[in-house]
Amino acid sequence: QELLDDMREALATGGMEMHYQPVVRTKDNMVVGFEALMRWEHPERGNVSPGVFIPAAEESDLINQLGEFALRRACEDALAWPETVRIAVNVSAKQFANKGFPAIVSQVLEDTGIAPDRVELELTETVFMGDVDVTDETFRILKGLGVRLALDDFGTGYSSLSYLRSAPFDKIKVDKSFVDTCTQKNENSAKIITAIIGLSKALGMDTTVEGVEAFDQFDLVTEKGAEYIQGWIYSKARPQADILEYIANGG
Numbered sequence: 110q111e112l113l114d115d116m117r118e119a120l121a122t123g124g125m126e127m128h129y130q131p132v133v134r135t136k137d138n139m140v141v142g143f144e145a146l147m148r149w150e151h152p153e154r155g156n157v158s159p160g161v162f163i164p165a166a167e168e169s170d171l172i173n174q175l176g177e178f179a180l181r182r183a184c185e186d187a188l189a190w191p192e193t194v195r196i197a198v199n200v201s202a203k204q205f206a207n208k209g210f211p212a213i214v215s216q217v218l219e220d221t222g223i224a225p226d227r228v229e230l231e232l233t234e235t236v237f238m239g240d241v242d243v244t245d246e247t248f249r250i251l252k253g254l255g256v257r258l259a260l261d262d263f264g265t266g267y268s269s270l271s272y273l274r275s276a277p278f279d280k281i282k283v284d285k286s287f288v289d290t291c292t293q294k295n296e297n298s299a300k301i302i303t304a305i306i307g308l309s310k311a312l313g314m315d316t317t318v319e320g321v322e323a324f325d326q327f328d329l330v331t332e333k334g335a336e337y338i339q340g341w342i343y344s345k346a347r348p349q350a351d352i353l354e355y356i357a358n359g360g
């Protein structure tokens with residue numbers, strides 16, 4: 110409860126920030142987009158991880174306000190980047206299940222004037238645990254708005270392939286847990302990464318491999334056909350000022 114009050118205050122007073130982690134196209138080493146990740150530096154608690162405060166916000170309506178803030182700020186910041194660079198924003202299943210969600214996306218697109226196809230919403234398969242009619246309708250409206258949809262953390266959870274059969278995803282993000290173990294002998298992770306990349310290609314979707322930290326991991330996943338990589342090997346998430354400086358220095 111106290112955490113929720115602190116979050117509300119932070120949201121109202123500028124304490125919540127968005128940082129951006131690059132997504133790199135392996136064939137030419139170009140930064141093609143950034144994932145927006147929320148950061149909260151609490152005056153007493155210090156840095157609170159979104160892994161802690163997002164689940165807490167999901168227990169109340171606050172997730173809707175946090176989510177709208179994240180989307181709006183990320184789209185505003187992306188307007189200062191080259192037009193070819195996309196912005197990916199995480200959307201909580203709780204937020205997605207809110208009937209008002211598509212209208213908020215539409216409003217943010219209109220207010221900021223960002224090209225809808227520059228905006229990618231990252232969803233996890235937990236969105237499919239919600240009411241089927243609402244979920245279908247939300248997917249339909251979002252596709253109509255022209256935003257891109259990515260299936261995040263793929264391979265964890267239940268990963269039912271039926272979600273891929275019917276939902277209009279543009280991208281699959283291979284979960285970091287596979288990359289963590291992909292260079293170990295006697296591990297199936299490398300084979301699973303290869304299979305997910307193949308599946309994604311067959312369905313006409315892009316694939317981003319997440320959480321690449323080390324050169325041996327990088328070599329392995331590019332050999333397996335990874336087109337896009339996101340991970341500390343390139344950069345952690347950085348504040349907008351750093352992104353602008355990087356762009357000013359020629360990207």
Ligand code: G
Pocket residue numbers: 145146147148158159160163176179199200201
């Ligand atoms: O950035 P990491 O840096 O620690 O993020 C931890 C978790 O919090 C991840 O699962 C990430 O998707 C989630 N997360 C980070 N920022 C946001 C956000 O703006 N919205 C939502 N819904 N989740 C976020």
Ligand code: G
Pocket residue numbers: 130146199231261262285319320321322339340341342346
């Ligand atoms: O759940 P989602 O995939 O949205 O969350 C992304 C999370 O992964 C964030 O917490 C982000 O900071 C983290 N992350 C991104 N790249 C790396 C990496 O190379 N190594 C580690 N350990 N974490 C990473």
Ligand code: MN
Pocket residue numbers: 144199231261
């Ligand atoms: Mn994500």
Ligand code: NA
Pocket residue numbers: 261262263282283284285319
């Ligand atoms: Na992920």
